[in-house]
Amino acid sequence: MDMHLSSNNGPVVELNEATLTTGAPRKERLVVVGNGMAGMKTVEELLAKAPGRYEITVFGAEPHPNYNRIMLSPVLAGEKTFEQIVLQGRDWYDANGITLLTGEPVEGIDRTAKTVISRAGRVVPYDRLLIATGSMPFIIPVPGSTLPGVIGFRDLADVDAMLAAAAKGGRAVVIGGGLLGLEAANGLRVKGMEVTVIHLMPTLMERQLDPSAGILLQRELERRGIDVLTGADTAEIIGTEHVTGVRLKDGRDLPADIVVMAVGIRPNMALGKAAGLDCGRGIRVDDRMRTSDPSIYAVGECVEHRGLTYGLVAPLFEMAKVLAGDLAGQEGGAYAGSVTSTKLKVTGVDVFSAGDFSGGEGTEDIVFRDAARGVYKRLVLKDGKLLGAVLYGDTKDGAWYFSLLKDGADVSAERDTMIFGQGFGSADAGNPNAAVAALPDSAEICGCNGVCKGTIVKAITGKGLTSLDEVKAHTKASASCGGCSGTVEALLAATLGDGFKAAPKLKPMCKCTSHTHDAVRAAIVAQGLRTMPDVFQAMEWTTPDGCASCRPALNYYLLCAWPGEYKDDYQSRYINERAHANIQKDGTYSVVPRMWGGLTSASELRAIADVVDKFNIPTVKVTGGQRIDLFGVKKADLPAVWADLNAAGMVSGHAYAKGLRTVKTCVGSEWCRFGTQDSTGLGVKLERMTWGTWTPHKVKLAVSGCPRNCAEATIKDLGVVCIDSGYELHVGGNGGLHVRACDLLVRVASEEEVLEYTGAFMQLYREEARYLERTAPWVERVGLDHIKAALVEDPERRRALNARFLFSQTFSQDDPWAERAAKGVDRHEFKLLADVE
Amino acid sequence: MDSIMTDARWTLVGTIDDIPVLGSRVVRTPDGDIALFRTAADEVFALEDACPHKQGPLSQGIVHGRRVTCPLHNWVIELATGEAVAPDEGRTGHVPVRVEGRSVSIALGMARLSRGGCRKACAHV
Known part of the structure; x- marks a missing residue:
């Protein structure tokens, strides 16, 4: 038996009933099961409120006196020793006349006899019993979870x-x-x-x-x-x-x-449960920490109070105070639950959170991001009060936010500046420029170029600068990523007063940011931003997770910038690209199998006909891109439809994608008396090369076998018109709302050159066009000369662009239908969560 | 909350893990499809799966913050209230949701699934 008794332990018999019948009036006996922070805090408070009122016995399962469990992390990291985290040494127990029994877990409670029995077989009677058994780590029940190690x-x-x-x-x-x-x-x-x-x-x-x-x-x-x-x-x-x-x-x-x-942890309530106490997720207690047995209390992580369990130290201490009051015979005092805050104890990593930051009805977010300093702050407000706070990188105002939050203080007056911290809003409440004005001259404004506030102000006053562009030119502040341009403008406003006129704003990507598409894309590449949250932080997004407008764009930009590395964000794609089919007005979908270059066969047509019959597909339509479109497919049927089409050798036609849609062809020299080249064969080659790519908007190609242009190649994103001497490449056309005929880019002699130019053109478009900008408006915006300079006049660059395109294609040419039909990818997308009768 | 909910019929429909973060799943009921949404902060909301505009399936939209954008014509709908975000006007029915642990239940008895949306009685809980 491994028993550690504190030095003043008398013989066990001293605790027995018999010896207490003589002498002074018997003290009430308090037995505490659990020698941890909650139990000992209670005892400590009790000793302060009613010294000597109880004869106290404490059982501890661990062989140590009470230590500060939350400081175990610094002990592990070697920043503290065990001795430094002991809260009450054995001498404290001695000095307060407490019997401490360590290494001796309690195994049972006899509520009728009012005794507890320890693993060592010791039976100790109580008048009042306090269960403070804390919690246990939750071990996930996977195979091997009991292995040593x-x-x-x-x-x-x-x-x-x-x-x-x-x-x-x-x-x-x-x-x-x-x-x-x-x-x-x-x-x-x-x-x-x-x-x-x-x-x-x-x-x-x-x-x-x-x-x-x-x-x-x-x-x-x-x-x-x-x-x-x-x-x-x-x-x-x-x-x-x-x-x-x-x-x-x-x-x-x-x-x-x-x-x-x-x-995670689980309340350690086995003892209470075995004794028949009312238990839920923990031992249930009322606001005075009393269990269902009036003689038995429970405190700390083992309890469930008002339906909640707690795993942080502050609530345990609040409980302990109330409980100690009750044990001391004081009236009043009730534990009403706790608002908690969290700090991560990893040296050099400042993280703080408090309250409810999940949002909720009628809440508003205030988000502050300082990319240069790596700071992120988010405050959640409701009805003029602070509801929650998340701080990263700068947590010095955590305590202030936490007190505002706990007090339920009305913060309407500080609202505009409170995100900057406690120092603000007192003198100049409501003036955001004051926040900048109050910064010291040494405060770094532009992290990219290391420009301080003092430098900028000196330039503004010394050189008579009045605009953001001038400040950029003279100081380099906000000349790189532009993330601090708002701060620089605030500085201009604060320094010049009415003399400052803000520059006309370029159209931002969406309401989540002040940056343009081009600025964000440039930053993704220049700063090596590799995830959407990285972009949100670096470019100081004002929303926690973007919107339906910026998320698909960012997803595309990241995918384009980091092929093979960036993980596509499924929830940032439009439904058509998630479901790999086109949503229709009634919520059904249309399905278009790929027909390479517009070619099909009897077996493919037969398979399509069978699918139409089997799934009762109401409408079958031939498209303008030389494909067959099956309309009115129920979403739940999509994987089965694809499986049947896959079985006949067909793959997704990507008719739903911001990507390569179709390559339309005429029959060319193989059949046509006017055909000059094998336009069908070239179309198939182009489609094999370009299918599966993601682009800013849809891309349609065509190859016509002669200048009669039956494939309508000169209103495509890229059209090839075959001529006797080779091939004409036309770019930047489209049908649709604003019809635009292509511009002639170049004439080449061989199919190989057509393929190389096509790859290079696709990649230039992928890298330069804004999301949802088709090639026609893109070519108009940048000018044909720009395209020619990159592709025609610079063969080196053309080859490099083509190589990048082909590299990105190695990651994108998996049939999404087969992945979903056969491998069960994204199965949840096609299944109901539940069907309620 | 209890006083509002006394006539509710809580129906367990799955766990929060069944719904992708910033995504949606559909529950089919005799009164029509209900779309359940999960936000980045792990809140769950339930709306009638029909946009007040042209009844587009909101479950197929993009979820951002506490809103969803309809896939058909980009109306933005508040998940908590079913209300269309200005300048659009309209409201779709919403259904009370209860999350206990990881389990998600919806109160079908409280749902107002007729077009035109819910009234005060089904305040979100």
Whole structure:
């Protein structure tokens, strides 16, 4: 029996009823099960309120006195020792006459006899019993979860196990990207291990941080050498004698010498439940922390109060105060639940969140992003009050926001400037320029070019500058990414007063940003922005997750800039590109199989006819692009329709895509008496090369076999007209609302040249045109000379553009229908969530 | 909340994980299709799956913030109220949602699915 008794422990018999019948009036006996922060805070408060009122016995399962559990992370990271985090040493228990029984968990409560029994067989009677058993790490029940080397992160023993593993080096996998998991990951990394964090959700700490802040945190951890895999679901833990790795549900194997399981905690209510106390997710308590048995209290992480459980320290202390009052016989005092705030204890990473920042009916967001300093702040307001706050990179006003939030203070007066922090809004409430005016001269305004406020103000006054462009020219402030142009304009306004006239604004991408399409695209490439949240942060988006206008555009820009690397954002695509079919006015879809160059065959037509019969497809129509369109297909039928078409060798016709639609051809020299070249064959080659690409808008090609131009090639995005001596390439045409005939780009002699020019033209369009700008308005905007300069006059550049196009195509030529019909990709898209009778 | 909800019939329709973040899923009911939306902040809302404009299926739209943009003509609808964002005018019916743990239930008894939307009685909970 491994028992640690504190030094003043008398014989066990002293605690028994018999000895208490003599002498002074018997003190009430308080037994505390759980020697952790909640239990001991209660005892500490109780001793202050009613010293000597109880004879107190404390059972602790761990072999230590009470320590500050939330400081385990710094112990793991080597920033603190265990001794430094002990809250009450054994001498404190002695001095207060408390019997401390460590390493001795309590195993049962006899509510009739009013006794508890410990694992050591010790029976101790109580008048009042306090259950403060805290919580346990939740171990996800995957195969291998009980292997040696799988560690929770809850107590000092876990930290010791991690430190022992880290001393040997090697690899650690941390399952769970919440507060504890990230602190564990950081500690293990600091101790020299290779660390990978696996997180089920798309962003880290999603319960405490919004996605924008979560991504910033992920970037910082990655910068510190921690691998982060989000959206990763653990299938099993591998190993026979000891853990050797983790297998994900997507099939990836991650080698590991230890696995830290930090997916969450569960209230440790087994004792209360076994004793028949009313339990929900925890032991249920009222506002005075009383359980369903009037002699038994519960406090801390093991309780459920008003339907909520808590895992942070502040609420536990609030509970402990109320409970201590009750135990001390004081009237009044009720625990009404807690508003909580969170801070991540990773040195050098400043993250703070508080309250409810999920939004809600009638809430408004105030978002502040300072890309240069890596700062993100979001405040959520409702009815003139602060409801929630998320701070990343600059958390110095966290305490202020938290107090405004807890007090439910009316913040209408500070609303306009409160995002800048507590210093603002006092003298000049409501004037955003005051925020800039109040900055010190040393404040960096332009992070790209390192220009301080003082430099800019000096230039404005010294050189008589009056416009943003002049400031750019003289100081280079906002001359790179332009992210600080708003701040520079505010500086101009603050310095010049009425003398400043804001420059006419270029049309921004959408209401989420002040930047233009071109500025955002340039920044994506120049700053190496690789995800949408990166763009939101760097370009200081004013909304948390963009809108239906900017998200598809950004998704395209990122896809174009980082082929093979950027992961397509499914929820940022229009429905047609998600469903790989065209939505119709009644909510059904139309399906267009690809017919290369407009060619088809008896077996394809037969398969199409069978599909039409089998799925009762009401309308079949031949399109202008030489395809067959099946109208009125129910969404749920799409995968089955595709499966049948795939089986006959047909693939998606991408009739729904901002991408290559069709290559229309005439029959050319193979059949036509006027044909000069094999226009059909060339059309098929062009379609094989270009299908599957994503472009700013739809792209249609055509090849006509002679200048009679039966394929209408001169109103296409790129049209080839065959002539005796070779091929004419025409670009920038379209039918539609504003018909535009193509411009002649060049005449070439061979099919190879046609293909190279086509690839180069496609890529120039992909890289330069704005999202939803077709080639016709693009060519008009930039001018044919610009296109010719890039493609005709600069063969080097033409070849490079073509090479980039072909490279990007290596990632885009998978038939999306086959992926969905056979491999079950995006299955949820085509299934009802539920069918309620 | 309870007083409003006394006649509601809560129907379990799935878990929050069944709905993609910034996405939507459809529940078929005898009164018509209900679109369930999940925001970036893991809130869940339910609307009649029909835009007040021309009954476009809102479930097929792009979700952003606490709004969805209709796939047919880009009307923007507030998820919490079913109200069209100005300058457009109109309102689609919304259905109370309850999320307990990961489970999502909707209160069909409270839904006002007739065109023209819901009245005060089905205040969102």
